Amino acid sequence: MTTDHAPPAPSPSAPESQLRLLLPQILPALVVGVAASLLFLGISALAEQFEEVLWDDLPDALGIGGFSSLWMISMLTATGIAVGLVVWKFPGHAGPDPAAEGLGGAPFAPGVVPGLLVASVLGLAGGVSLGPENPIIAANIALAYWLGRKAQPSLPGAAWVALASAATIGALFGTPVAAALVLSEALSAQPGRGSLWDRLFAPLVAAGAGAMTAQLLSTPSFDVGLPPLTDPGFGDVLAALVIASAAAVFGLAACYLFPYAHAAFQRLRHPMLMLPLGGLVLGLLGALGGHLTLFKGLAEVKELTSALGSWSSGELAKFAVVKLLALLVAASCGFVGGRIFPAVFIGSSFGLLAQALVPEVNPSVAVSSAVLGVLLATTRQGWISLFTGAVLAGSPDIIALLCLASLPAWLIVTGRPQLELDHQGHALH
Incomplete structure (x- = not known):
């Protein structure tokens, strides 16, 4: 004689317990x-x-x-x-x-x-x-x-x-x-x-x-008025790969210099020496680069892209280099603040420089790829770098290009110093 044992009924407690956990x-x-x-x-x-x-x-x-x-x-x-x-x-x-x-x-x-x-x-x-x-x-x-x-x-x-x-x-x-x-x-x-x-x-x-x-x-917006990308082709893919990788190398320059700049300011030992000197250096850099290289950078990016095509390659190179140095100095001497917004300006300037040198490159591809590369180098935050590059372009077609462009750029930056130090002043990798 055999006895059939019915399988135990599924307990409703699992989903209910999740609800009791999440709702409060x-x-x-x-x-x-x-x-x-x-x-x-x-x-x-x-x-x-x-x-x-x-x-x-x-x-x-x-x-x-x-x-x-x-x-x-x-x-x-x-x-x-x-x-x-x-x-x-x-x-x-x-x-x-x-x-x-x-x-x-x-x-x-x-x-x-x-x-x-x-x-x-x-x-x-x-x-x-x-x-x-x-x-x-x-x-x-x-x-x-x-x-x-x-x-x-x-x-x-x-x-x-x-x-x-x-x-x-x-x-x-x-x-x-x-x-x-x-x-x-x-x-x-x-x-x-x-x-x-x-x-x-x-x-x-x-x-x-x-x-x-x-x-x-308010009206927070990363729309900087770039022309939309339609029907991306092989040339756009190649441009995104090259520009993102080059921008990552450019951003890494600040990461390698960061411990040395920080150590130089730390030798002054007192905030009333470090910060005024840092402010003076930032003022000199602002005088060199112009007002667009001041402040956090997002409004300045919109001003930069609103005059698309009117900037010379020399001016764009100056903007990118001066802003990179300004970010390095500001982060080294003790000013409090984040790196993402200035990095967006640096990447935008770098991308527009690439587009000025090779006018066939779509401006949206150039800017979003360069922002991706600079952010990957300075923050080592992959998702936020992709997201920021994509929203600047405001075009769904750019996402696939940026995903591809992030791969060689990540190989360049991974394991390298980033724009953050440990509490002993050594570079984080």
């Missing part, structure tokens, strides 16, 4: 997303208003050209003095050495945030060649971690860090896609914690909330 994360993610975006927008608006005073109202009142060599040198030096005072006197000294800080990281103590944000506003308004992304993400991480752990102690600290990072990246780029790409690189290195999309669920909610808040209150 929505409200904290929405709150962090909106709050992080508001902080980013507020700091950006404050910096823009201050920039208008420093570069328009004040020189007009004094009867001096806002972008005269004398004013650029004076203003960048004064910015170095002001940021030096913040780093010297504010609690927390505006955070650790910015040269050793990447995009995100461990949360700072909340007392560091005011000095970090003041130094960021001064640098952005004063024309320093750094972007807002690193200090804004660091500030949002610190605040979300501190407040979140008090409001909801059951949520792990790492979750608050991920929410703040995703929300700020979503606000910066105006879309949650960039945050998903960046976080997927980090989360893929953490096996055994459920599916990737389960781990991305709450950060994507935060990124979406941050992006929508930015879209509703």
Whole structure:
């Protein structure tokens, strides 16, 4: 006599437990997303208003050209003095050495945030060649971690860090896609914690909330007015491969020089020496390169591409080299700020230079491929480099070209120094 044993019924607890895990994360993610975006927008608006005073109202009142060599040198030096005072006197000294800080990281103590944000506003308004992304993400991480752990102690600290990072990246780029790409690189290195999309669920909610808040209150856009690419051919593929690889080599030059430039400024030992000297050097570089080589770089890219075809190859080469040196100096002497936005300007100048030398190359292919190469070299963030290059071109057809162009460019940069140091001042690879 045999007895048939029916297979056990599938347990409904697995999907239900996932829902019970994910649903409570929505409200904290929405709150962090909106709050992080508001902080980013507020700091950006404050910096823009201050920039208008420093570069328009004040020189007009004094009867001096806002972008005269004398004013650029004076203003960048004064910015170095002001940021030096913040780093010297504010609690927390505006955070650790910015040269050793990447995009995100461990949360700072909340007392560091005011000095970090003041130094960021001064640098952005004063024309320093750094972007807002690193200090804004660091500030949002610190605040979300501190407040979140008090409001909801059951949520792990790492979750608050991920929410703040995703929300700020979503606000910066105006879309949650960039945050998903960046976080997927980090989360893929953490096996055994459920599916990737389960781990991305709450950060994507935060990124979406941050992006929508930015879209509703502002108009973040990476559209720089490049002509669309249609029907790409073999020539476009070849151009993308060559330009991305050449731009990666160009960007690596700053990465190799970074430890030496940083060490040279560190020998001065005091922020009131390092930052004013750095500001003076940035002012001299601005006088050499012109006003387009100042500030974080995105608005300047739009000005660059709006006059497509009117720049000589010599001018474009000067823009690329001066901005690369300005980024190197600003990152070495202690100014707080990110590298992505200046790298976009460097890549755009390099791409337009390639297009000026070989006019048959499509401008969208040239710019997006060069931005891809420079970002790969300076950030070593593959997804964000592809994403930024693609959104600059504003054409779906460019994505396949950039995926191909990223392969030789990655072979050039992988294992090489990047534009970030460890806390001993040695290059990260």
